[in-house]
Amino acid sequence: MELPSQYNAxxxxxxxxxxxxxxxxxxxxxxxxxxKKPFSIIMPPANANGNLHAGHALVMTIEDIMTRYKRMRGxxxxxxxxxxxxxxxxxxxxEKKLExxxxxxxxxxxxxxxxxxxxxxxxxxxxxxxQVKKMGASCDWxxxxxxxxxxxxxxxYQTFEKLYKDNLVYKGKKIINWCPKHxxxxxxxxxxxxxxxxxxxxxxxxxxxxxxxxxxTKFGDKYVVxxxxxxxxxxxxxxxxxxxxxxxxxxxxxxxxxxxIDMDFGTGVMTITPWHDAVDFGIAERNNLEKEQIIDxxxxxxxxxxxxxGMKIAEARPLIIEKLHSKGLVEKVEENYKHVVKTCYKCxxxxxxxxKEQWFLKMKPxxxxxxxxxxxxxxxxxxxxxxxxxxxxxxxxxxxxxSRQIVWGIPIPAKTCEKCQNIIIDTENKINTCPKCGEKDLxxxxxxxxxxxxxxxxxxxxxxxxxxxxxxTFYPTDVMETGGDIIFFWVSRMIMFSLYNTKKIPFKNVYLxxxxxDAKGQKMSKxxxxxxxPLDLTDxxxxxxxxxxxxxxxxxxxxxxxxxxxxKGYRNFATKIWNAARFVLLQNDNSKLTxxxxxxxxxxxxxxxEITKEMDGFKFYVASEKIYHYFWHTFCDKIIEDYKKKLxxxxxxxxxxxxxxxxxxxxxxxxxxEIYQQLPIKNKxxxxxxxxxxxx
RNA sequence: GGGCGCUUAGCUCAGUUGGUAGAGCAUCUCAUUUACACUGAGAGGGUCAUAGGUUCGAGUCCUAUAGCGCCCACCA
Numbered sequence: 001m002e003l004p005s006q007y008n009a010x011x012x013x014x015x016x017x018x019x020x021x022x023x024x025x026x027x028x029x030x031x032x033x034x035x036k037k038p039f040s041i042i043m044p045p046a047n048a049n050g051n052l053h054a055g056h057a058l059v060m061t062i063e064d065i066m067t068r069y070k071r072m073r074g075x076x077x078x079x080x081x082x083x084x085x086x087x088x089x090x091x092x093x094x095e096k097k098l099e100x101x102x103x104x105x106x107x108x109x110x111x112x113x114x115x116x117x118x119x120x121x122x123x124x125x126x127x128x129x130x131q132v133k134k135m136g137a138s139c140d141w142x143x144x145x146x147x148x149x150x151x152x153x154x155x156x157y158q159t160f161e162k163l164y165k166d167n168l169v170y171k172g173k174k175i176i177n178w179c180p181k182h183x184x185x186x187x188x189x190x191x192x193x194x195x196x197x198x199x200x201x202x203x204x205x206x207x208x209x210x211x212x213x214x215x216x217t218k219f220g221d222k223y224v225v226x227x228x229x230x231x232x233x234x235x236x237x238x239x240x241x242x243x244x245x246x247x248x249x250x251x252x253x254x255x256x257x258x259x260x261i262d263m264d265f266g267t268g269v270m271t272i273t274p275w276h277d278a279v280d281f282g283i284a285e286r287n288n289l290e291k292e293q294i295i296d297x298x299x300x301x302x303x304x305x306x307x308x309x310g311m312k313i314a315e316a317r318p319l320i321i322e323k324l325h326s327k328g329l330v331e332k333v334e335e336n337y338k339h340v341v342k343t344c345y346k347c348x349x350x351x352x353x354x355x356k357e358q359w360f361l362k363m364k365p366x367x368x369x370x371x372x373x374x375x376x377x378x379x380x381x382x383x384x385x386x387x388x389x390x391x392x393x394x395x396x397x398x399x400x401x402x403s404r405q406i407v408w409g410i411p412i413p414a415k416t417c418e419k420c421q422n423i424i425i426d427t428e429n430k431i432n433t434c435p436k437c438g439e440k441d442l443x444x445x446x447x448x449x450x451x452x453x454x455x456x457x458x459x460x461x462x463x464x465x466x467x468x469x470x471x472x473t474f475y476p477t478d479v480m481e482t483g484g485d486i487i488f489f490w491v492s493r494m495i496m497f498s499l500y501n502t503k504k505i506p507f508k509n510v511y512l513x514x515x516x517x518d519a520k521g522q523k524m525s526k527x528x529x530x531x532x533x534p535l536d537l538t539d540x541x542x543x544x545x546x547x548x549x550x551x552x553x554x555x556x557x558x559x560x561x562x563x564x565x566x567x568k569g570y571r572n573f574a575t576k577i578w579n580a581a582r583f584v585l586l587q588n589d590n591s592k593l594t595x596x597x598x599x600x601x602x603x604x605x606x607x608x609x610e611i612t613k614e615m616d617g618f619k620f621y622v623a624s625e626k627i628y629h630y631f632w633h634t635f636c637d638k639i640i641e642d643y644k645k646k647l648x649x650x651x652x653x654x655x656x657x658x659x660x661x662x663x664x665x666x667x668x669x670x671x672x673x674e675i676y677q678q679l680p681i682k683n684k685x686x687x688x689x690x691x692x693x694x695x696x
Numbered sequence: 697g698g699g700c701g702c703u704u705a706g707c708u709c710a711g712u713u714g715g716u717a718g719a720g721c722a723u724c725u726c727a728u729u730u731a732c733a734c735u736g737a738g739a740g741g742g743u744c745a746u747a748g749g750u751u752c753g754a755g756u757c758c759u760a761u762a763g764c765g766c767c768c769a770c771c772a
Contacts, residue, residue, distance in 0.1 A: 005732065193769090212772065225772090262771050270772045279770035339771090385700065389767070392699070396768080488767095521708085553709050553720070557701085559765095561708065565721065572734040583731030622710075625719065637736075644730085 003585065003678075007578035009542025012674045017133055019673070023686050026140045028078040031071070032690060039075035040474035041067060042459050042507075043139060044482045044490070045082030045147055048124040049090040052131035054516035054524060054562060055483060057534035058554075060135035061547045062513060062620065063481050067138055068666040069615050070478075072693040078474050080462050081132065081139040083125050083146045087409035087451030088190075092182070092346050094120055094408070106183075110407040110446075117408045134535060136543050136669045138689065143470070145462045147454055148410065155461040156454045157413050157427035159501055164425050168362045169402075171414075171423060175274075175281040176401050178354040179344040180299040184405040185358055187450055188398065189489055191342040191351050200337030201321065202266075204329045206244030206253060211266040213339060214273075215320050216313050219247060219305045220292040221271035225283055228257040230268050247324060248306040258283050276353050291355060299352055359403040359412060359447070366496040367394045373505050379495060381510045382618050383557040386487060393488050402453045409448030416443045456493035459506035466502070477507045484512040484557050511618055514559035516550070521561045537567055544668035545571040551667060552624045573628060574671050577664070580636050581675040584657050591649035600639065600648065604630075604656055608694050611663055620667075627663045635660055654681075662691050 024030035028038070041063050046056060063079060071077040094117045095105050105113050125146065132139070145152060163169040176185040198213045208224055224242075226233045238257040243250060253271075260283060261268060274284035274291040284291055296302055301316055303309045308316045324330045342351040371394050373379050374387060381387045403412060413427045417434035418441035424431055433440055454461075459480070463471040476498075480491065491510055498506035517523055518530040525531065537546045548570035554560045593601070607630055614623040635656055642648045658681060665672040665688050676688035685691055 003731095006734075210772080214772090260770075265771050272772085277770080277772080279772070282770065340769095383701095389700065392768070484766095519708095555710080558709085563708075563721080566708080568734075569721065572732095575734045576732065579732035579735095581731085586731070617712085619712090625710080629719075636732085640731075641736090 003578070003582045005579065005582070007542070007574050007671055007674075009544065009574070009670065010539070013134070013136070013538075013543055013670050016670050016673045017136065019677075019687060020138060020689060021141070023689070025071070025687070025690050026079075026138050027142050028076040028140065031076055032685075034074050034692075035071065035076045035690075037075050038078065038473050039067075039070040040078040040080070040463075040477040041479050041481065042462055042477055043079060043081045043137075044480075045084035045145070045455060045458065046128050046132065047086040047089055048083045048121045048128055048146070049086055049093045050124065050128075052128060052135070052534055054532050054534050056132070057135055057546065058513055058516050058550050058560070059481065059483075060132055060137045061550045062511070063479075064135070064137050064139075064547075064669070065551065065620055065666040066479060066481065068669060068689065069693070071138070071689065072662065072665065072691060074692070076473075078143070078470075079137070079139040080143050080145065080474075081129075081137070081141060082144065082458065082462060083128065084455060085121055085147045085408065085451070087448065088182075088184070088186075088346070088404060088406060089451070090117060090121060091406050091408040095182075114407045131535060134538055134543060136547065138669070143462075147451075147458075151464065152454065152457075152461045153410055154427075155465060156410060156449070156457055159457055159497065160413065160449075160453075161425045161427055162501070163361065168365060170360055170362070171357060172360050173355055173357045174360065174399075174401075175278050175353050175355050176358055177342060177351045178297065178356065179347065179349055180297065180352050181347050181349040182344065182406070183297065185354075185356060185401055185403065186344065186351070187401050187452075190345050192345045192348075193340045194343045194348070195338060196341050197336050197338055200334035200339075201324075202331040202333070203324060204331055205246070205269075205271055206242050208269045209267045209331055210269055210271050212270075213337060215324065216301065216305075216308075216316050217273040217276050217294050218271065219301075219308075220275075220294050221246075221273055222251055222253050223256045223284075223287075223289055224253050224269060224271050225256045225258050225261055226269045227259055227261040227263045229259070230261070230263050232268065245327065245329070247320065247327075247329075254289075256283065256287055256289070258287065275355050278353055281353070281355070293355070295352060295354075297352075297354065358401050359414075361400045361402050361453075363397040363400055363496070366500055367397045369499040370394055370492065370495040373495060373499060379505050379508065379510060382512065383555070386484060386510075386512055386557065390487055390492055394492060400450075402450045403447040404450055405447055407448065409451060410454055412445040412447050412449055414445040416445070417441070418443055452489050452493055455490060456497045457501070459494055459498055460502050475502070476505050479509045479511055480507040481511040481513065484514060487512065509618070512557050513554070514557055517559050517561045519561055519563040519565075521559075532562060537564070541567045541571040542574055542670070544574050544671050547669075548573065548624060548628070548667055551620050552628065554621050556618065573632065574668065576632055576636060577661075577668070577671055577675070580631070580640060581657060581661075581678075583640060584653055585678060585680075587643075587650055587653070589650035591651060593649055593651045597648050597652040600652060601655065604659060605694070608659065608663060612694065615666075624667045627660065627667070631660050631664065654679075659695060661688060662693060665689070665691075 043063060044059060067077050067079040098105060177191050178185055200211060200213050201215055202209050202211050205224060236255045238255060240255040242253050244253055272280035272283055274280045275293045276295060294302060294304055299313055301308050301311050308320060344351060371391060374390055413425060415424045415426050417439050419439035420437040422434050422436040434442060459477055460475060463475050465471045494506050518532060522530055534546060545567050549567040611623045611626050639648060639656060643653050658679060661672045661676060673688050
């Protein structure tokens with residue numbers, strides 16, 4: 001058959017992917033009998049709210065490499081794909097869409113909103129699957145899971161109920177991060193620190209001077225706090241009352257001594273606003289102080305602010321200062337005070353801490369076994385320095401707010417009795433009477449789970465824990481490959497939930513990749529306009545070329561600048577492979593192995609062993625580079641040239657081509673498969689995908 | 697305020713228990729229409745951030761300094 005001189009990726013890729021899918025070998029149950037020992041990777045579920053981005057392309061490439069390698073090594077390899085409803089993230093994407101259409105989620109019923117987002121997500125599920133396939137992912141689509149599938153939700157509910165029974169879940173009125181724009185609470189991981197320059201006001205508070213950047217919170221301040229050991233204030237006793245003139249008239253303040261106060265900061269005295277500040281909340285809790293809400297959930301001042309009630313903070317602040325000035329309560333104003341504030345990680349809106357009843361998960365008891373498993377390397381983290389990062393976080397873990405005031409998510413399966421406030425966990429939504437007092441008025445929880453509460457259970461939920469066949473075969477999984485940026489959000493929580501629920505680690509290895517950056521090493525972002533769409537690149541250069549560009553020279557945990565020139569280089573390599581194969585296929589020759597040939601074959605086997613070692617050590621960047629180098633500069637430049645000079649046999653040529661193609665296959669699956677399909681070899685299998693990694 | 701990572705050829709990066717520097721891309725020279733010009737042969741290019749230390753010997757280990765990047769943190 002006549003092969004064209006250039007490899008046409010576009011024509012080949014869809015055809016080859018179909019061949020693989022039809023072969024059934026993505027499904028470990030359908031692999032040949034030699035594939036016995038299980039190997040498993042659970043794919044980080046892709047958000048079903050948009051398109052495949054460069055980060056996905058990297059995930060798909062690395063995980064596909066691992067899976068294809070293990071499959072060829074004779075493992076019963078499972079790569080289980082998944083899709084994520086991605087609660088908050090998707091709702092934001094959808095809200096932006098609504099905004100563009102001039103609509104708002106606050107003008108819709110929760111049911112309407114849920115229905116629309118569901119439709120949107122369903123449409124995106126197909127879209128993202130098609131794109132994952134474009135990357136050549138050899139995952140088992142027959143096992144595809146979606147985070148809102150009934151069986152997944154059932155497991156999430158069972159876990160929630162178990163946690164509640166074990167007294168690890170509680171409903172509590174605590175200070176939380178509130179995003180006034182999105183109207184939901186956020187966990188501590190979902191806020192970002194932002195440095196701000198604001199005015200810093202020194203205000204007269206009776207005999208004291210207090211400093212604040214937020215005068216608008218000060219209306220209700222009736223506790224003045226200082227360090228018990230501060231000599232300047234030794235004459236004031238804990239609990240002592242003082243009368244003073246404040247913003248809206250005379251008040252009675254109480255002296256509180258608490259050692260959280262930094263004596264060296266400002267005047268060493270501060271007043272507290274427990275409803276809107278986490279530190280102040282802590283002081284109030286410790287000392288049993290009253291708490292009062294000053295700002296409502298939309299960021300407007302409440303009636304306690306008197307004449308300022310109903311105003312937004314930004315407009316109220318200068319007016320409040322003006323009034324304080326007129327009353328002679330402003331001592332001085334520092335102009336450029338630098339301080340750090342919390343913002344919503346999605347919209348950048350200033351977080352307004354609020355006290356609100358939320359569901360919390362006690363983390364310390366869950367973290368302990370996880371710490372142990374990481375410490376003793378039961379779970380190995382690659383690269384190694386992430387071990388410390390994970391341990392540090394786990395050692396300092398605080399209770400996790402798992403409830404969100406958004407509709408797009410898994411509803412928290414709980415009800416509260418109107419009469420006796422009894423909390424009922426009702427995973428099947430069947431209970432209509434309070435088992436404690438018989439009351440029929442039960443209030444159904446409106447909040448949904450933080451999306452990580454469900455995705456944190458992904459490794460065992462997808463494998464049909466506890467009784468499924470897959471759970472027994474494939475759990476614990478071998479590798480969790482994901483981005484280093486979600487080690488706290490996701491990886492740590494999977495470890496904790498899994499150890500709690502299954503008593504086993506969820507995965508033996510965690511492989512963390514870095515960020516994919518643009519060619520200049522800049523983070524990709526829509527605002528910078530430097531976002532690279534991986535599908536444009538596969539279209540232009542072929543998927544194999546993109547995959548190579550993503551893996552060669554990319555060490556774990558390090559970010560990777562993606563340069564189009566690099567991809568072009570591997571497109572050239574694909575052409576090289578193509579033409580080398582074309583040359584070999586055109587020969588009409590039966591010459592057998594000679595002594596020199598055997599030496600060359602031994603050299604290759606040595607290299608193959610080295611590459612195998614690198615693959616086992618997760619050093620795909622070395623393995624890919626080695627086979628690249630061998631194929632181009634040894635096989636093509638030397639061996640083919642020697643063959644032309646009749647220095648080596650056809651047998652050697654054909655053998656080395658075949659063996660090299662196999663080593664290349666995990667990295668460049670399409671072109672290697674396409675060539676394999678045309679090779680005139682004995683005992684040919686349906687596809688190279690199930691060939692033996694190294695011929696013994 | 698704590699912690700972590702990085703600093704090696706023009707660029708992007710390797711360099712696993714210490715033994716006098718590697719790859720890809722880029723550059724330059726030459727070759728030729730050969731399976732492949734998305735080609736071949738060759739060349740140039742690094743006091744391995746800086747300063748000390750350990751050692752027979754350090755890019756590799758230790759200490760300090762600087763620059764860059766990242767993460768965590770309740771200084772009003």
